[in-house]
Amino acid sequence: MRRGERSREFTGRHMLVIMVAFFSVIIAVNLTMAFFARSSWTGAVVENTYVASQQFNRKAAEGRAQAALGWKADLAIADGKVNYRLTDSLGDMVAARQATASFRRPAHAGEDQQVALIRQPDGSLSAPVELRDGSWIVEIDTEVGLEHPYRDTRRLILRNGAMQ
Numbered sequence: 001m002r003r004g005e006r007s008r009e010f011t012g013r014h015m016l017v018i019m020v021a022f023f024s025v026i027i028a029v030n031l032t033m034a035f036f037a038r039s040s041w042t043g044a045v046v047e048n049t050y051v052a053s054q055q056f057n058r059k060a061a062e063g064r065a066q067a068a069l070g071w072k073a074d075l076a077i078a079d080g081k082v083n084y085r086l087t088d089s090l091g092d093m094v095a096a097r098q099a100t101a102s103f104r105r106p107a108h109a110g111e112d113q114q115v116a117l118i119r120q121p122d123g124s125l126s127a128p129v130e131l132r133d134g135s136w137i138v139e140i141d142t143e144v145g146l147e148h149p150y151r152d153t154r155r156l157i158l159r160n161g162a163m164q
Contacts, residue, residue, distance in 0.1 A: 040108050062148050073152045075138070077131065078162040084117055084140055085124040086150065093123040096150075099142040101127070106135055106155070117142075133158045 046052040070089030075082070082101055086094035099117040111132065117125035117140070125142070136156050141149040157164045 062151070066148075066150060071150070073140070073150075075140070075152070075154070075156075076163060077129065077156070077158065080128055080130060080161065081126055082115060082117065082129045083124055083126045084142075084152075086142060086144065094144055094150075095123065096125055097143040097145070099125045099140055101129070102139045102141075103129070103131060104137050104139075106137055131158055131161070133160065 071094060072087045074085045074087070077083075084099060084101070086096055088094050096119065098119065101115045101117055102112070103115070104112040113129075115127045115129050117127045120126055134157070136158060137153070138156060139151065139153040141151050144150050
């Protein structure tokens with residue numbers, strides 16, 4: 001060893017600094033992830049799971065009856081407007097009285113909104129809507145004179161304000 005040089009020996013102090021730095025990074029990342037997980041989604045899918053389970057068979061039967069109608073639903077979102085149209089199995093427009101569109105994010109309740117769709121002269125339903133780009137779940141309940149509303153639920157992606 002030359003004069004004035006210190007020995008580069010790995011000591012217990014070096015190991016302590018490495019271990020403290022390593023676990024500090026792990027703890028900081030875990031706390032950051034926990035914060036974002038807690039602030040972005042409540043985790044609640046339904047208010048009461050027992051009640052939801054009791055309603056499952058009824059909703060499944062309604063869905064089968066609705067599918068048997070053979071109706072087709074067309075949904076378009078562009079330029080700050082949602083347009084919705086129902087046609088029967090023959091291609092004729094279904095006369096809808098009114099409809100409500102519920103928009104929600106798959107994992108975040110902060111931007112959820114409901115929009116009342118208004119009947120247009122051509123028989124379609126539409127309303128202005130302000131949605132940010134990204135993934136959405138939309139559920140449209142349409143009053144068409146049946147025992148239950150015609151329910152259309154779908155996932156969609158918005159890019160540049162338009163449905164993809």
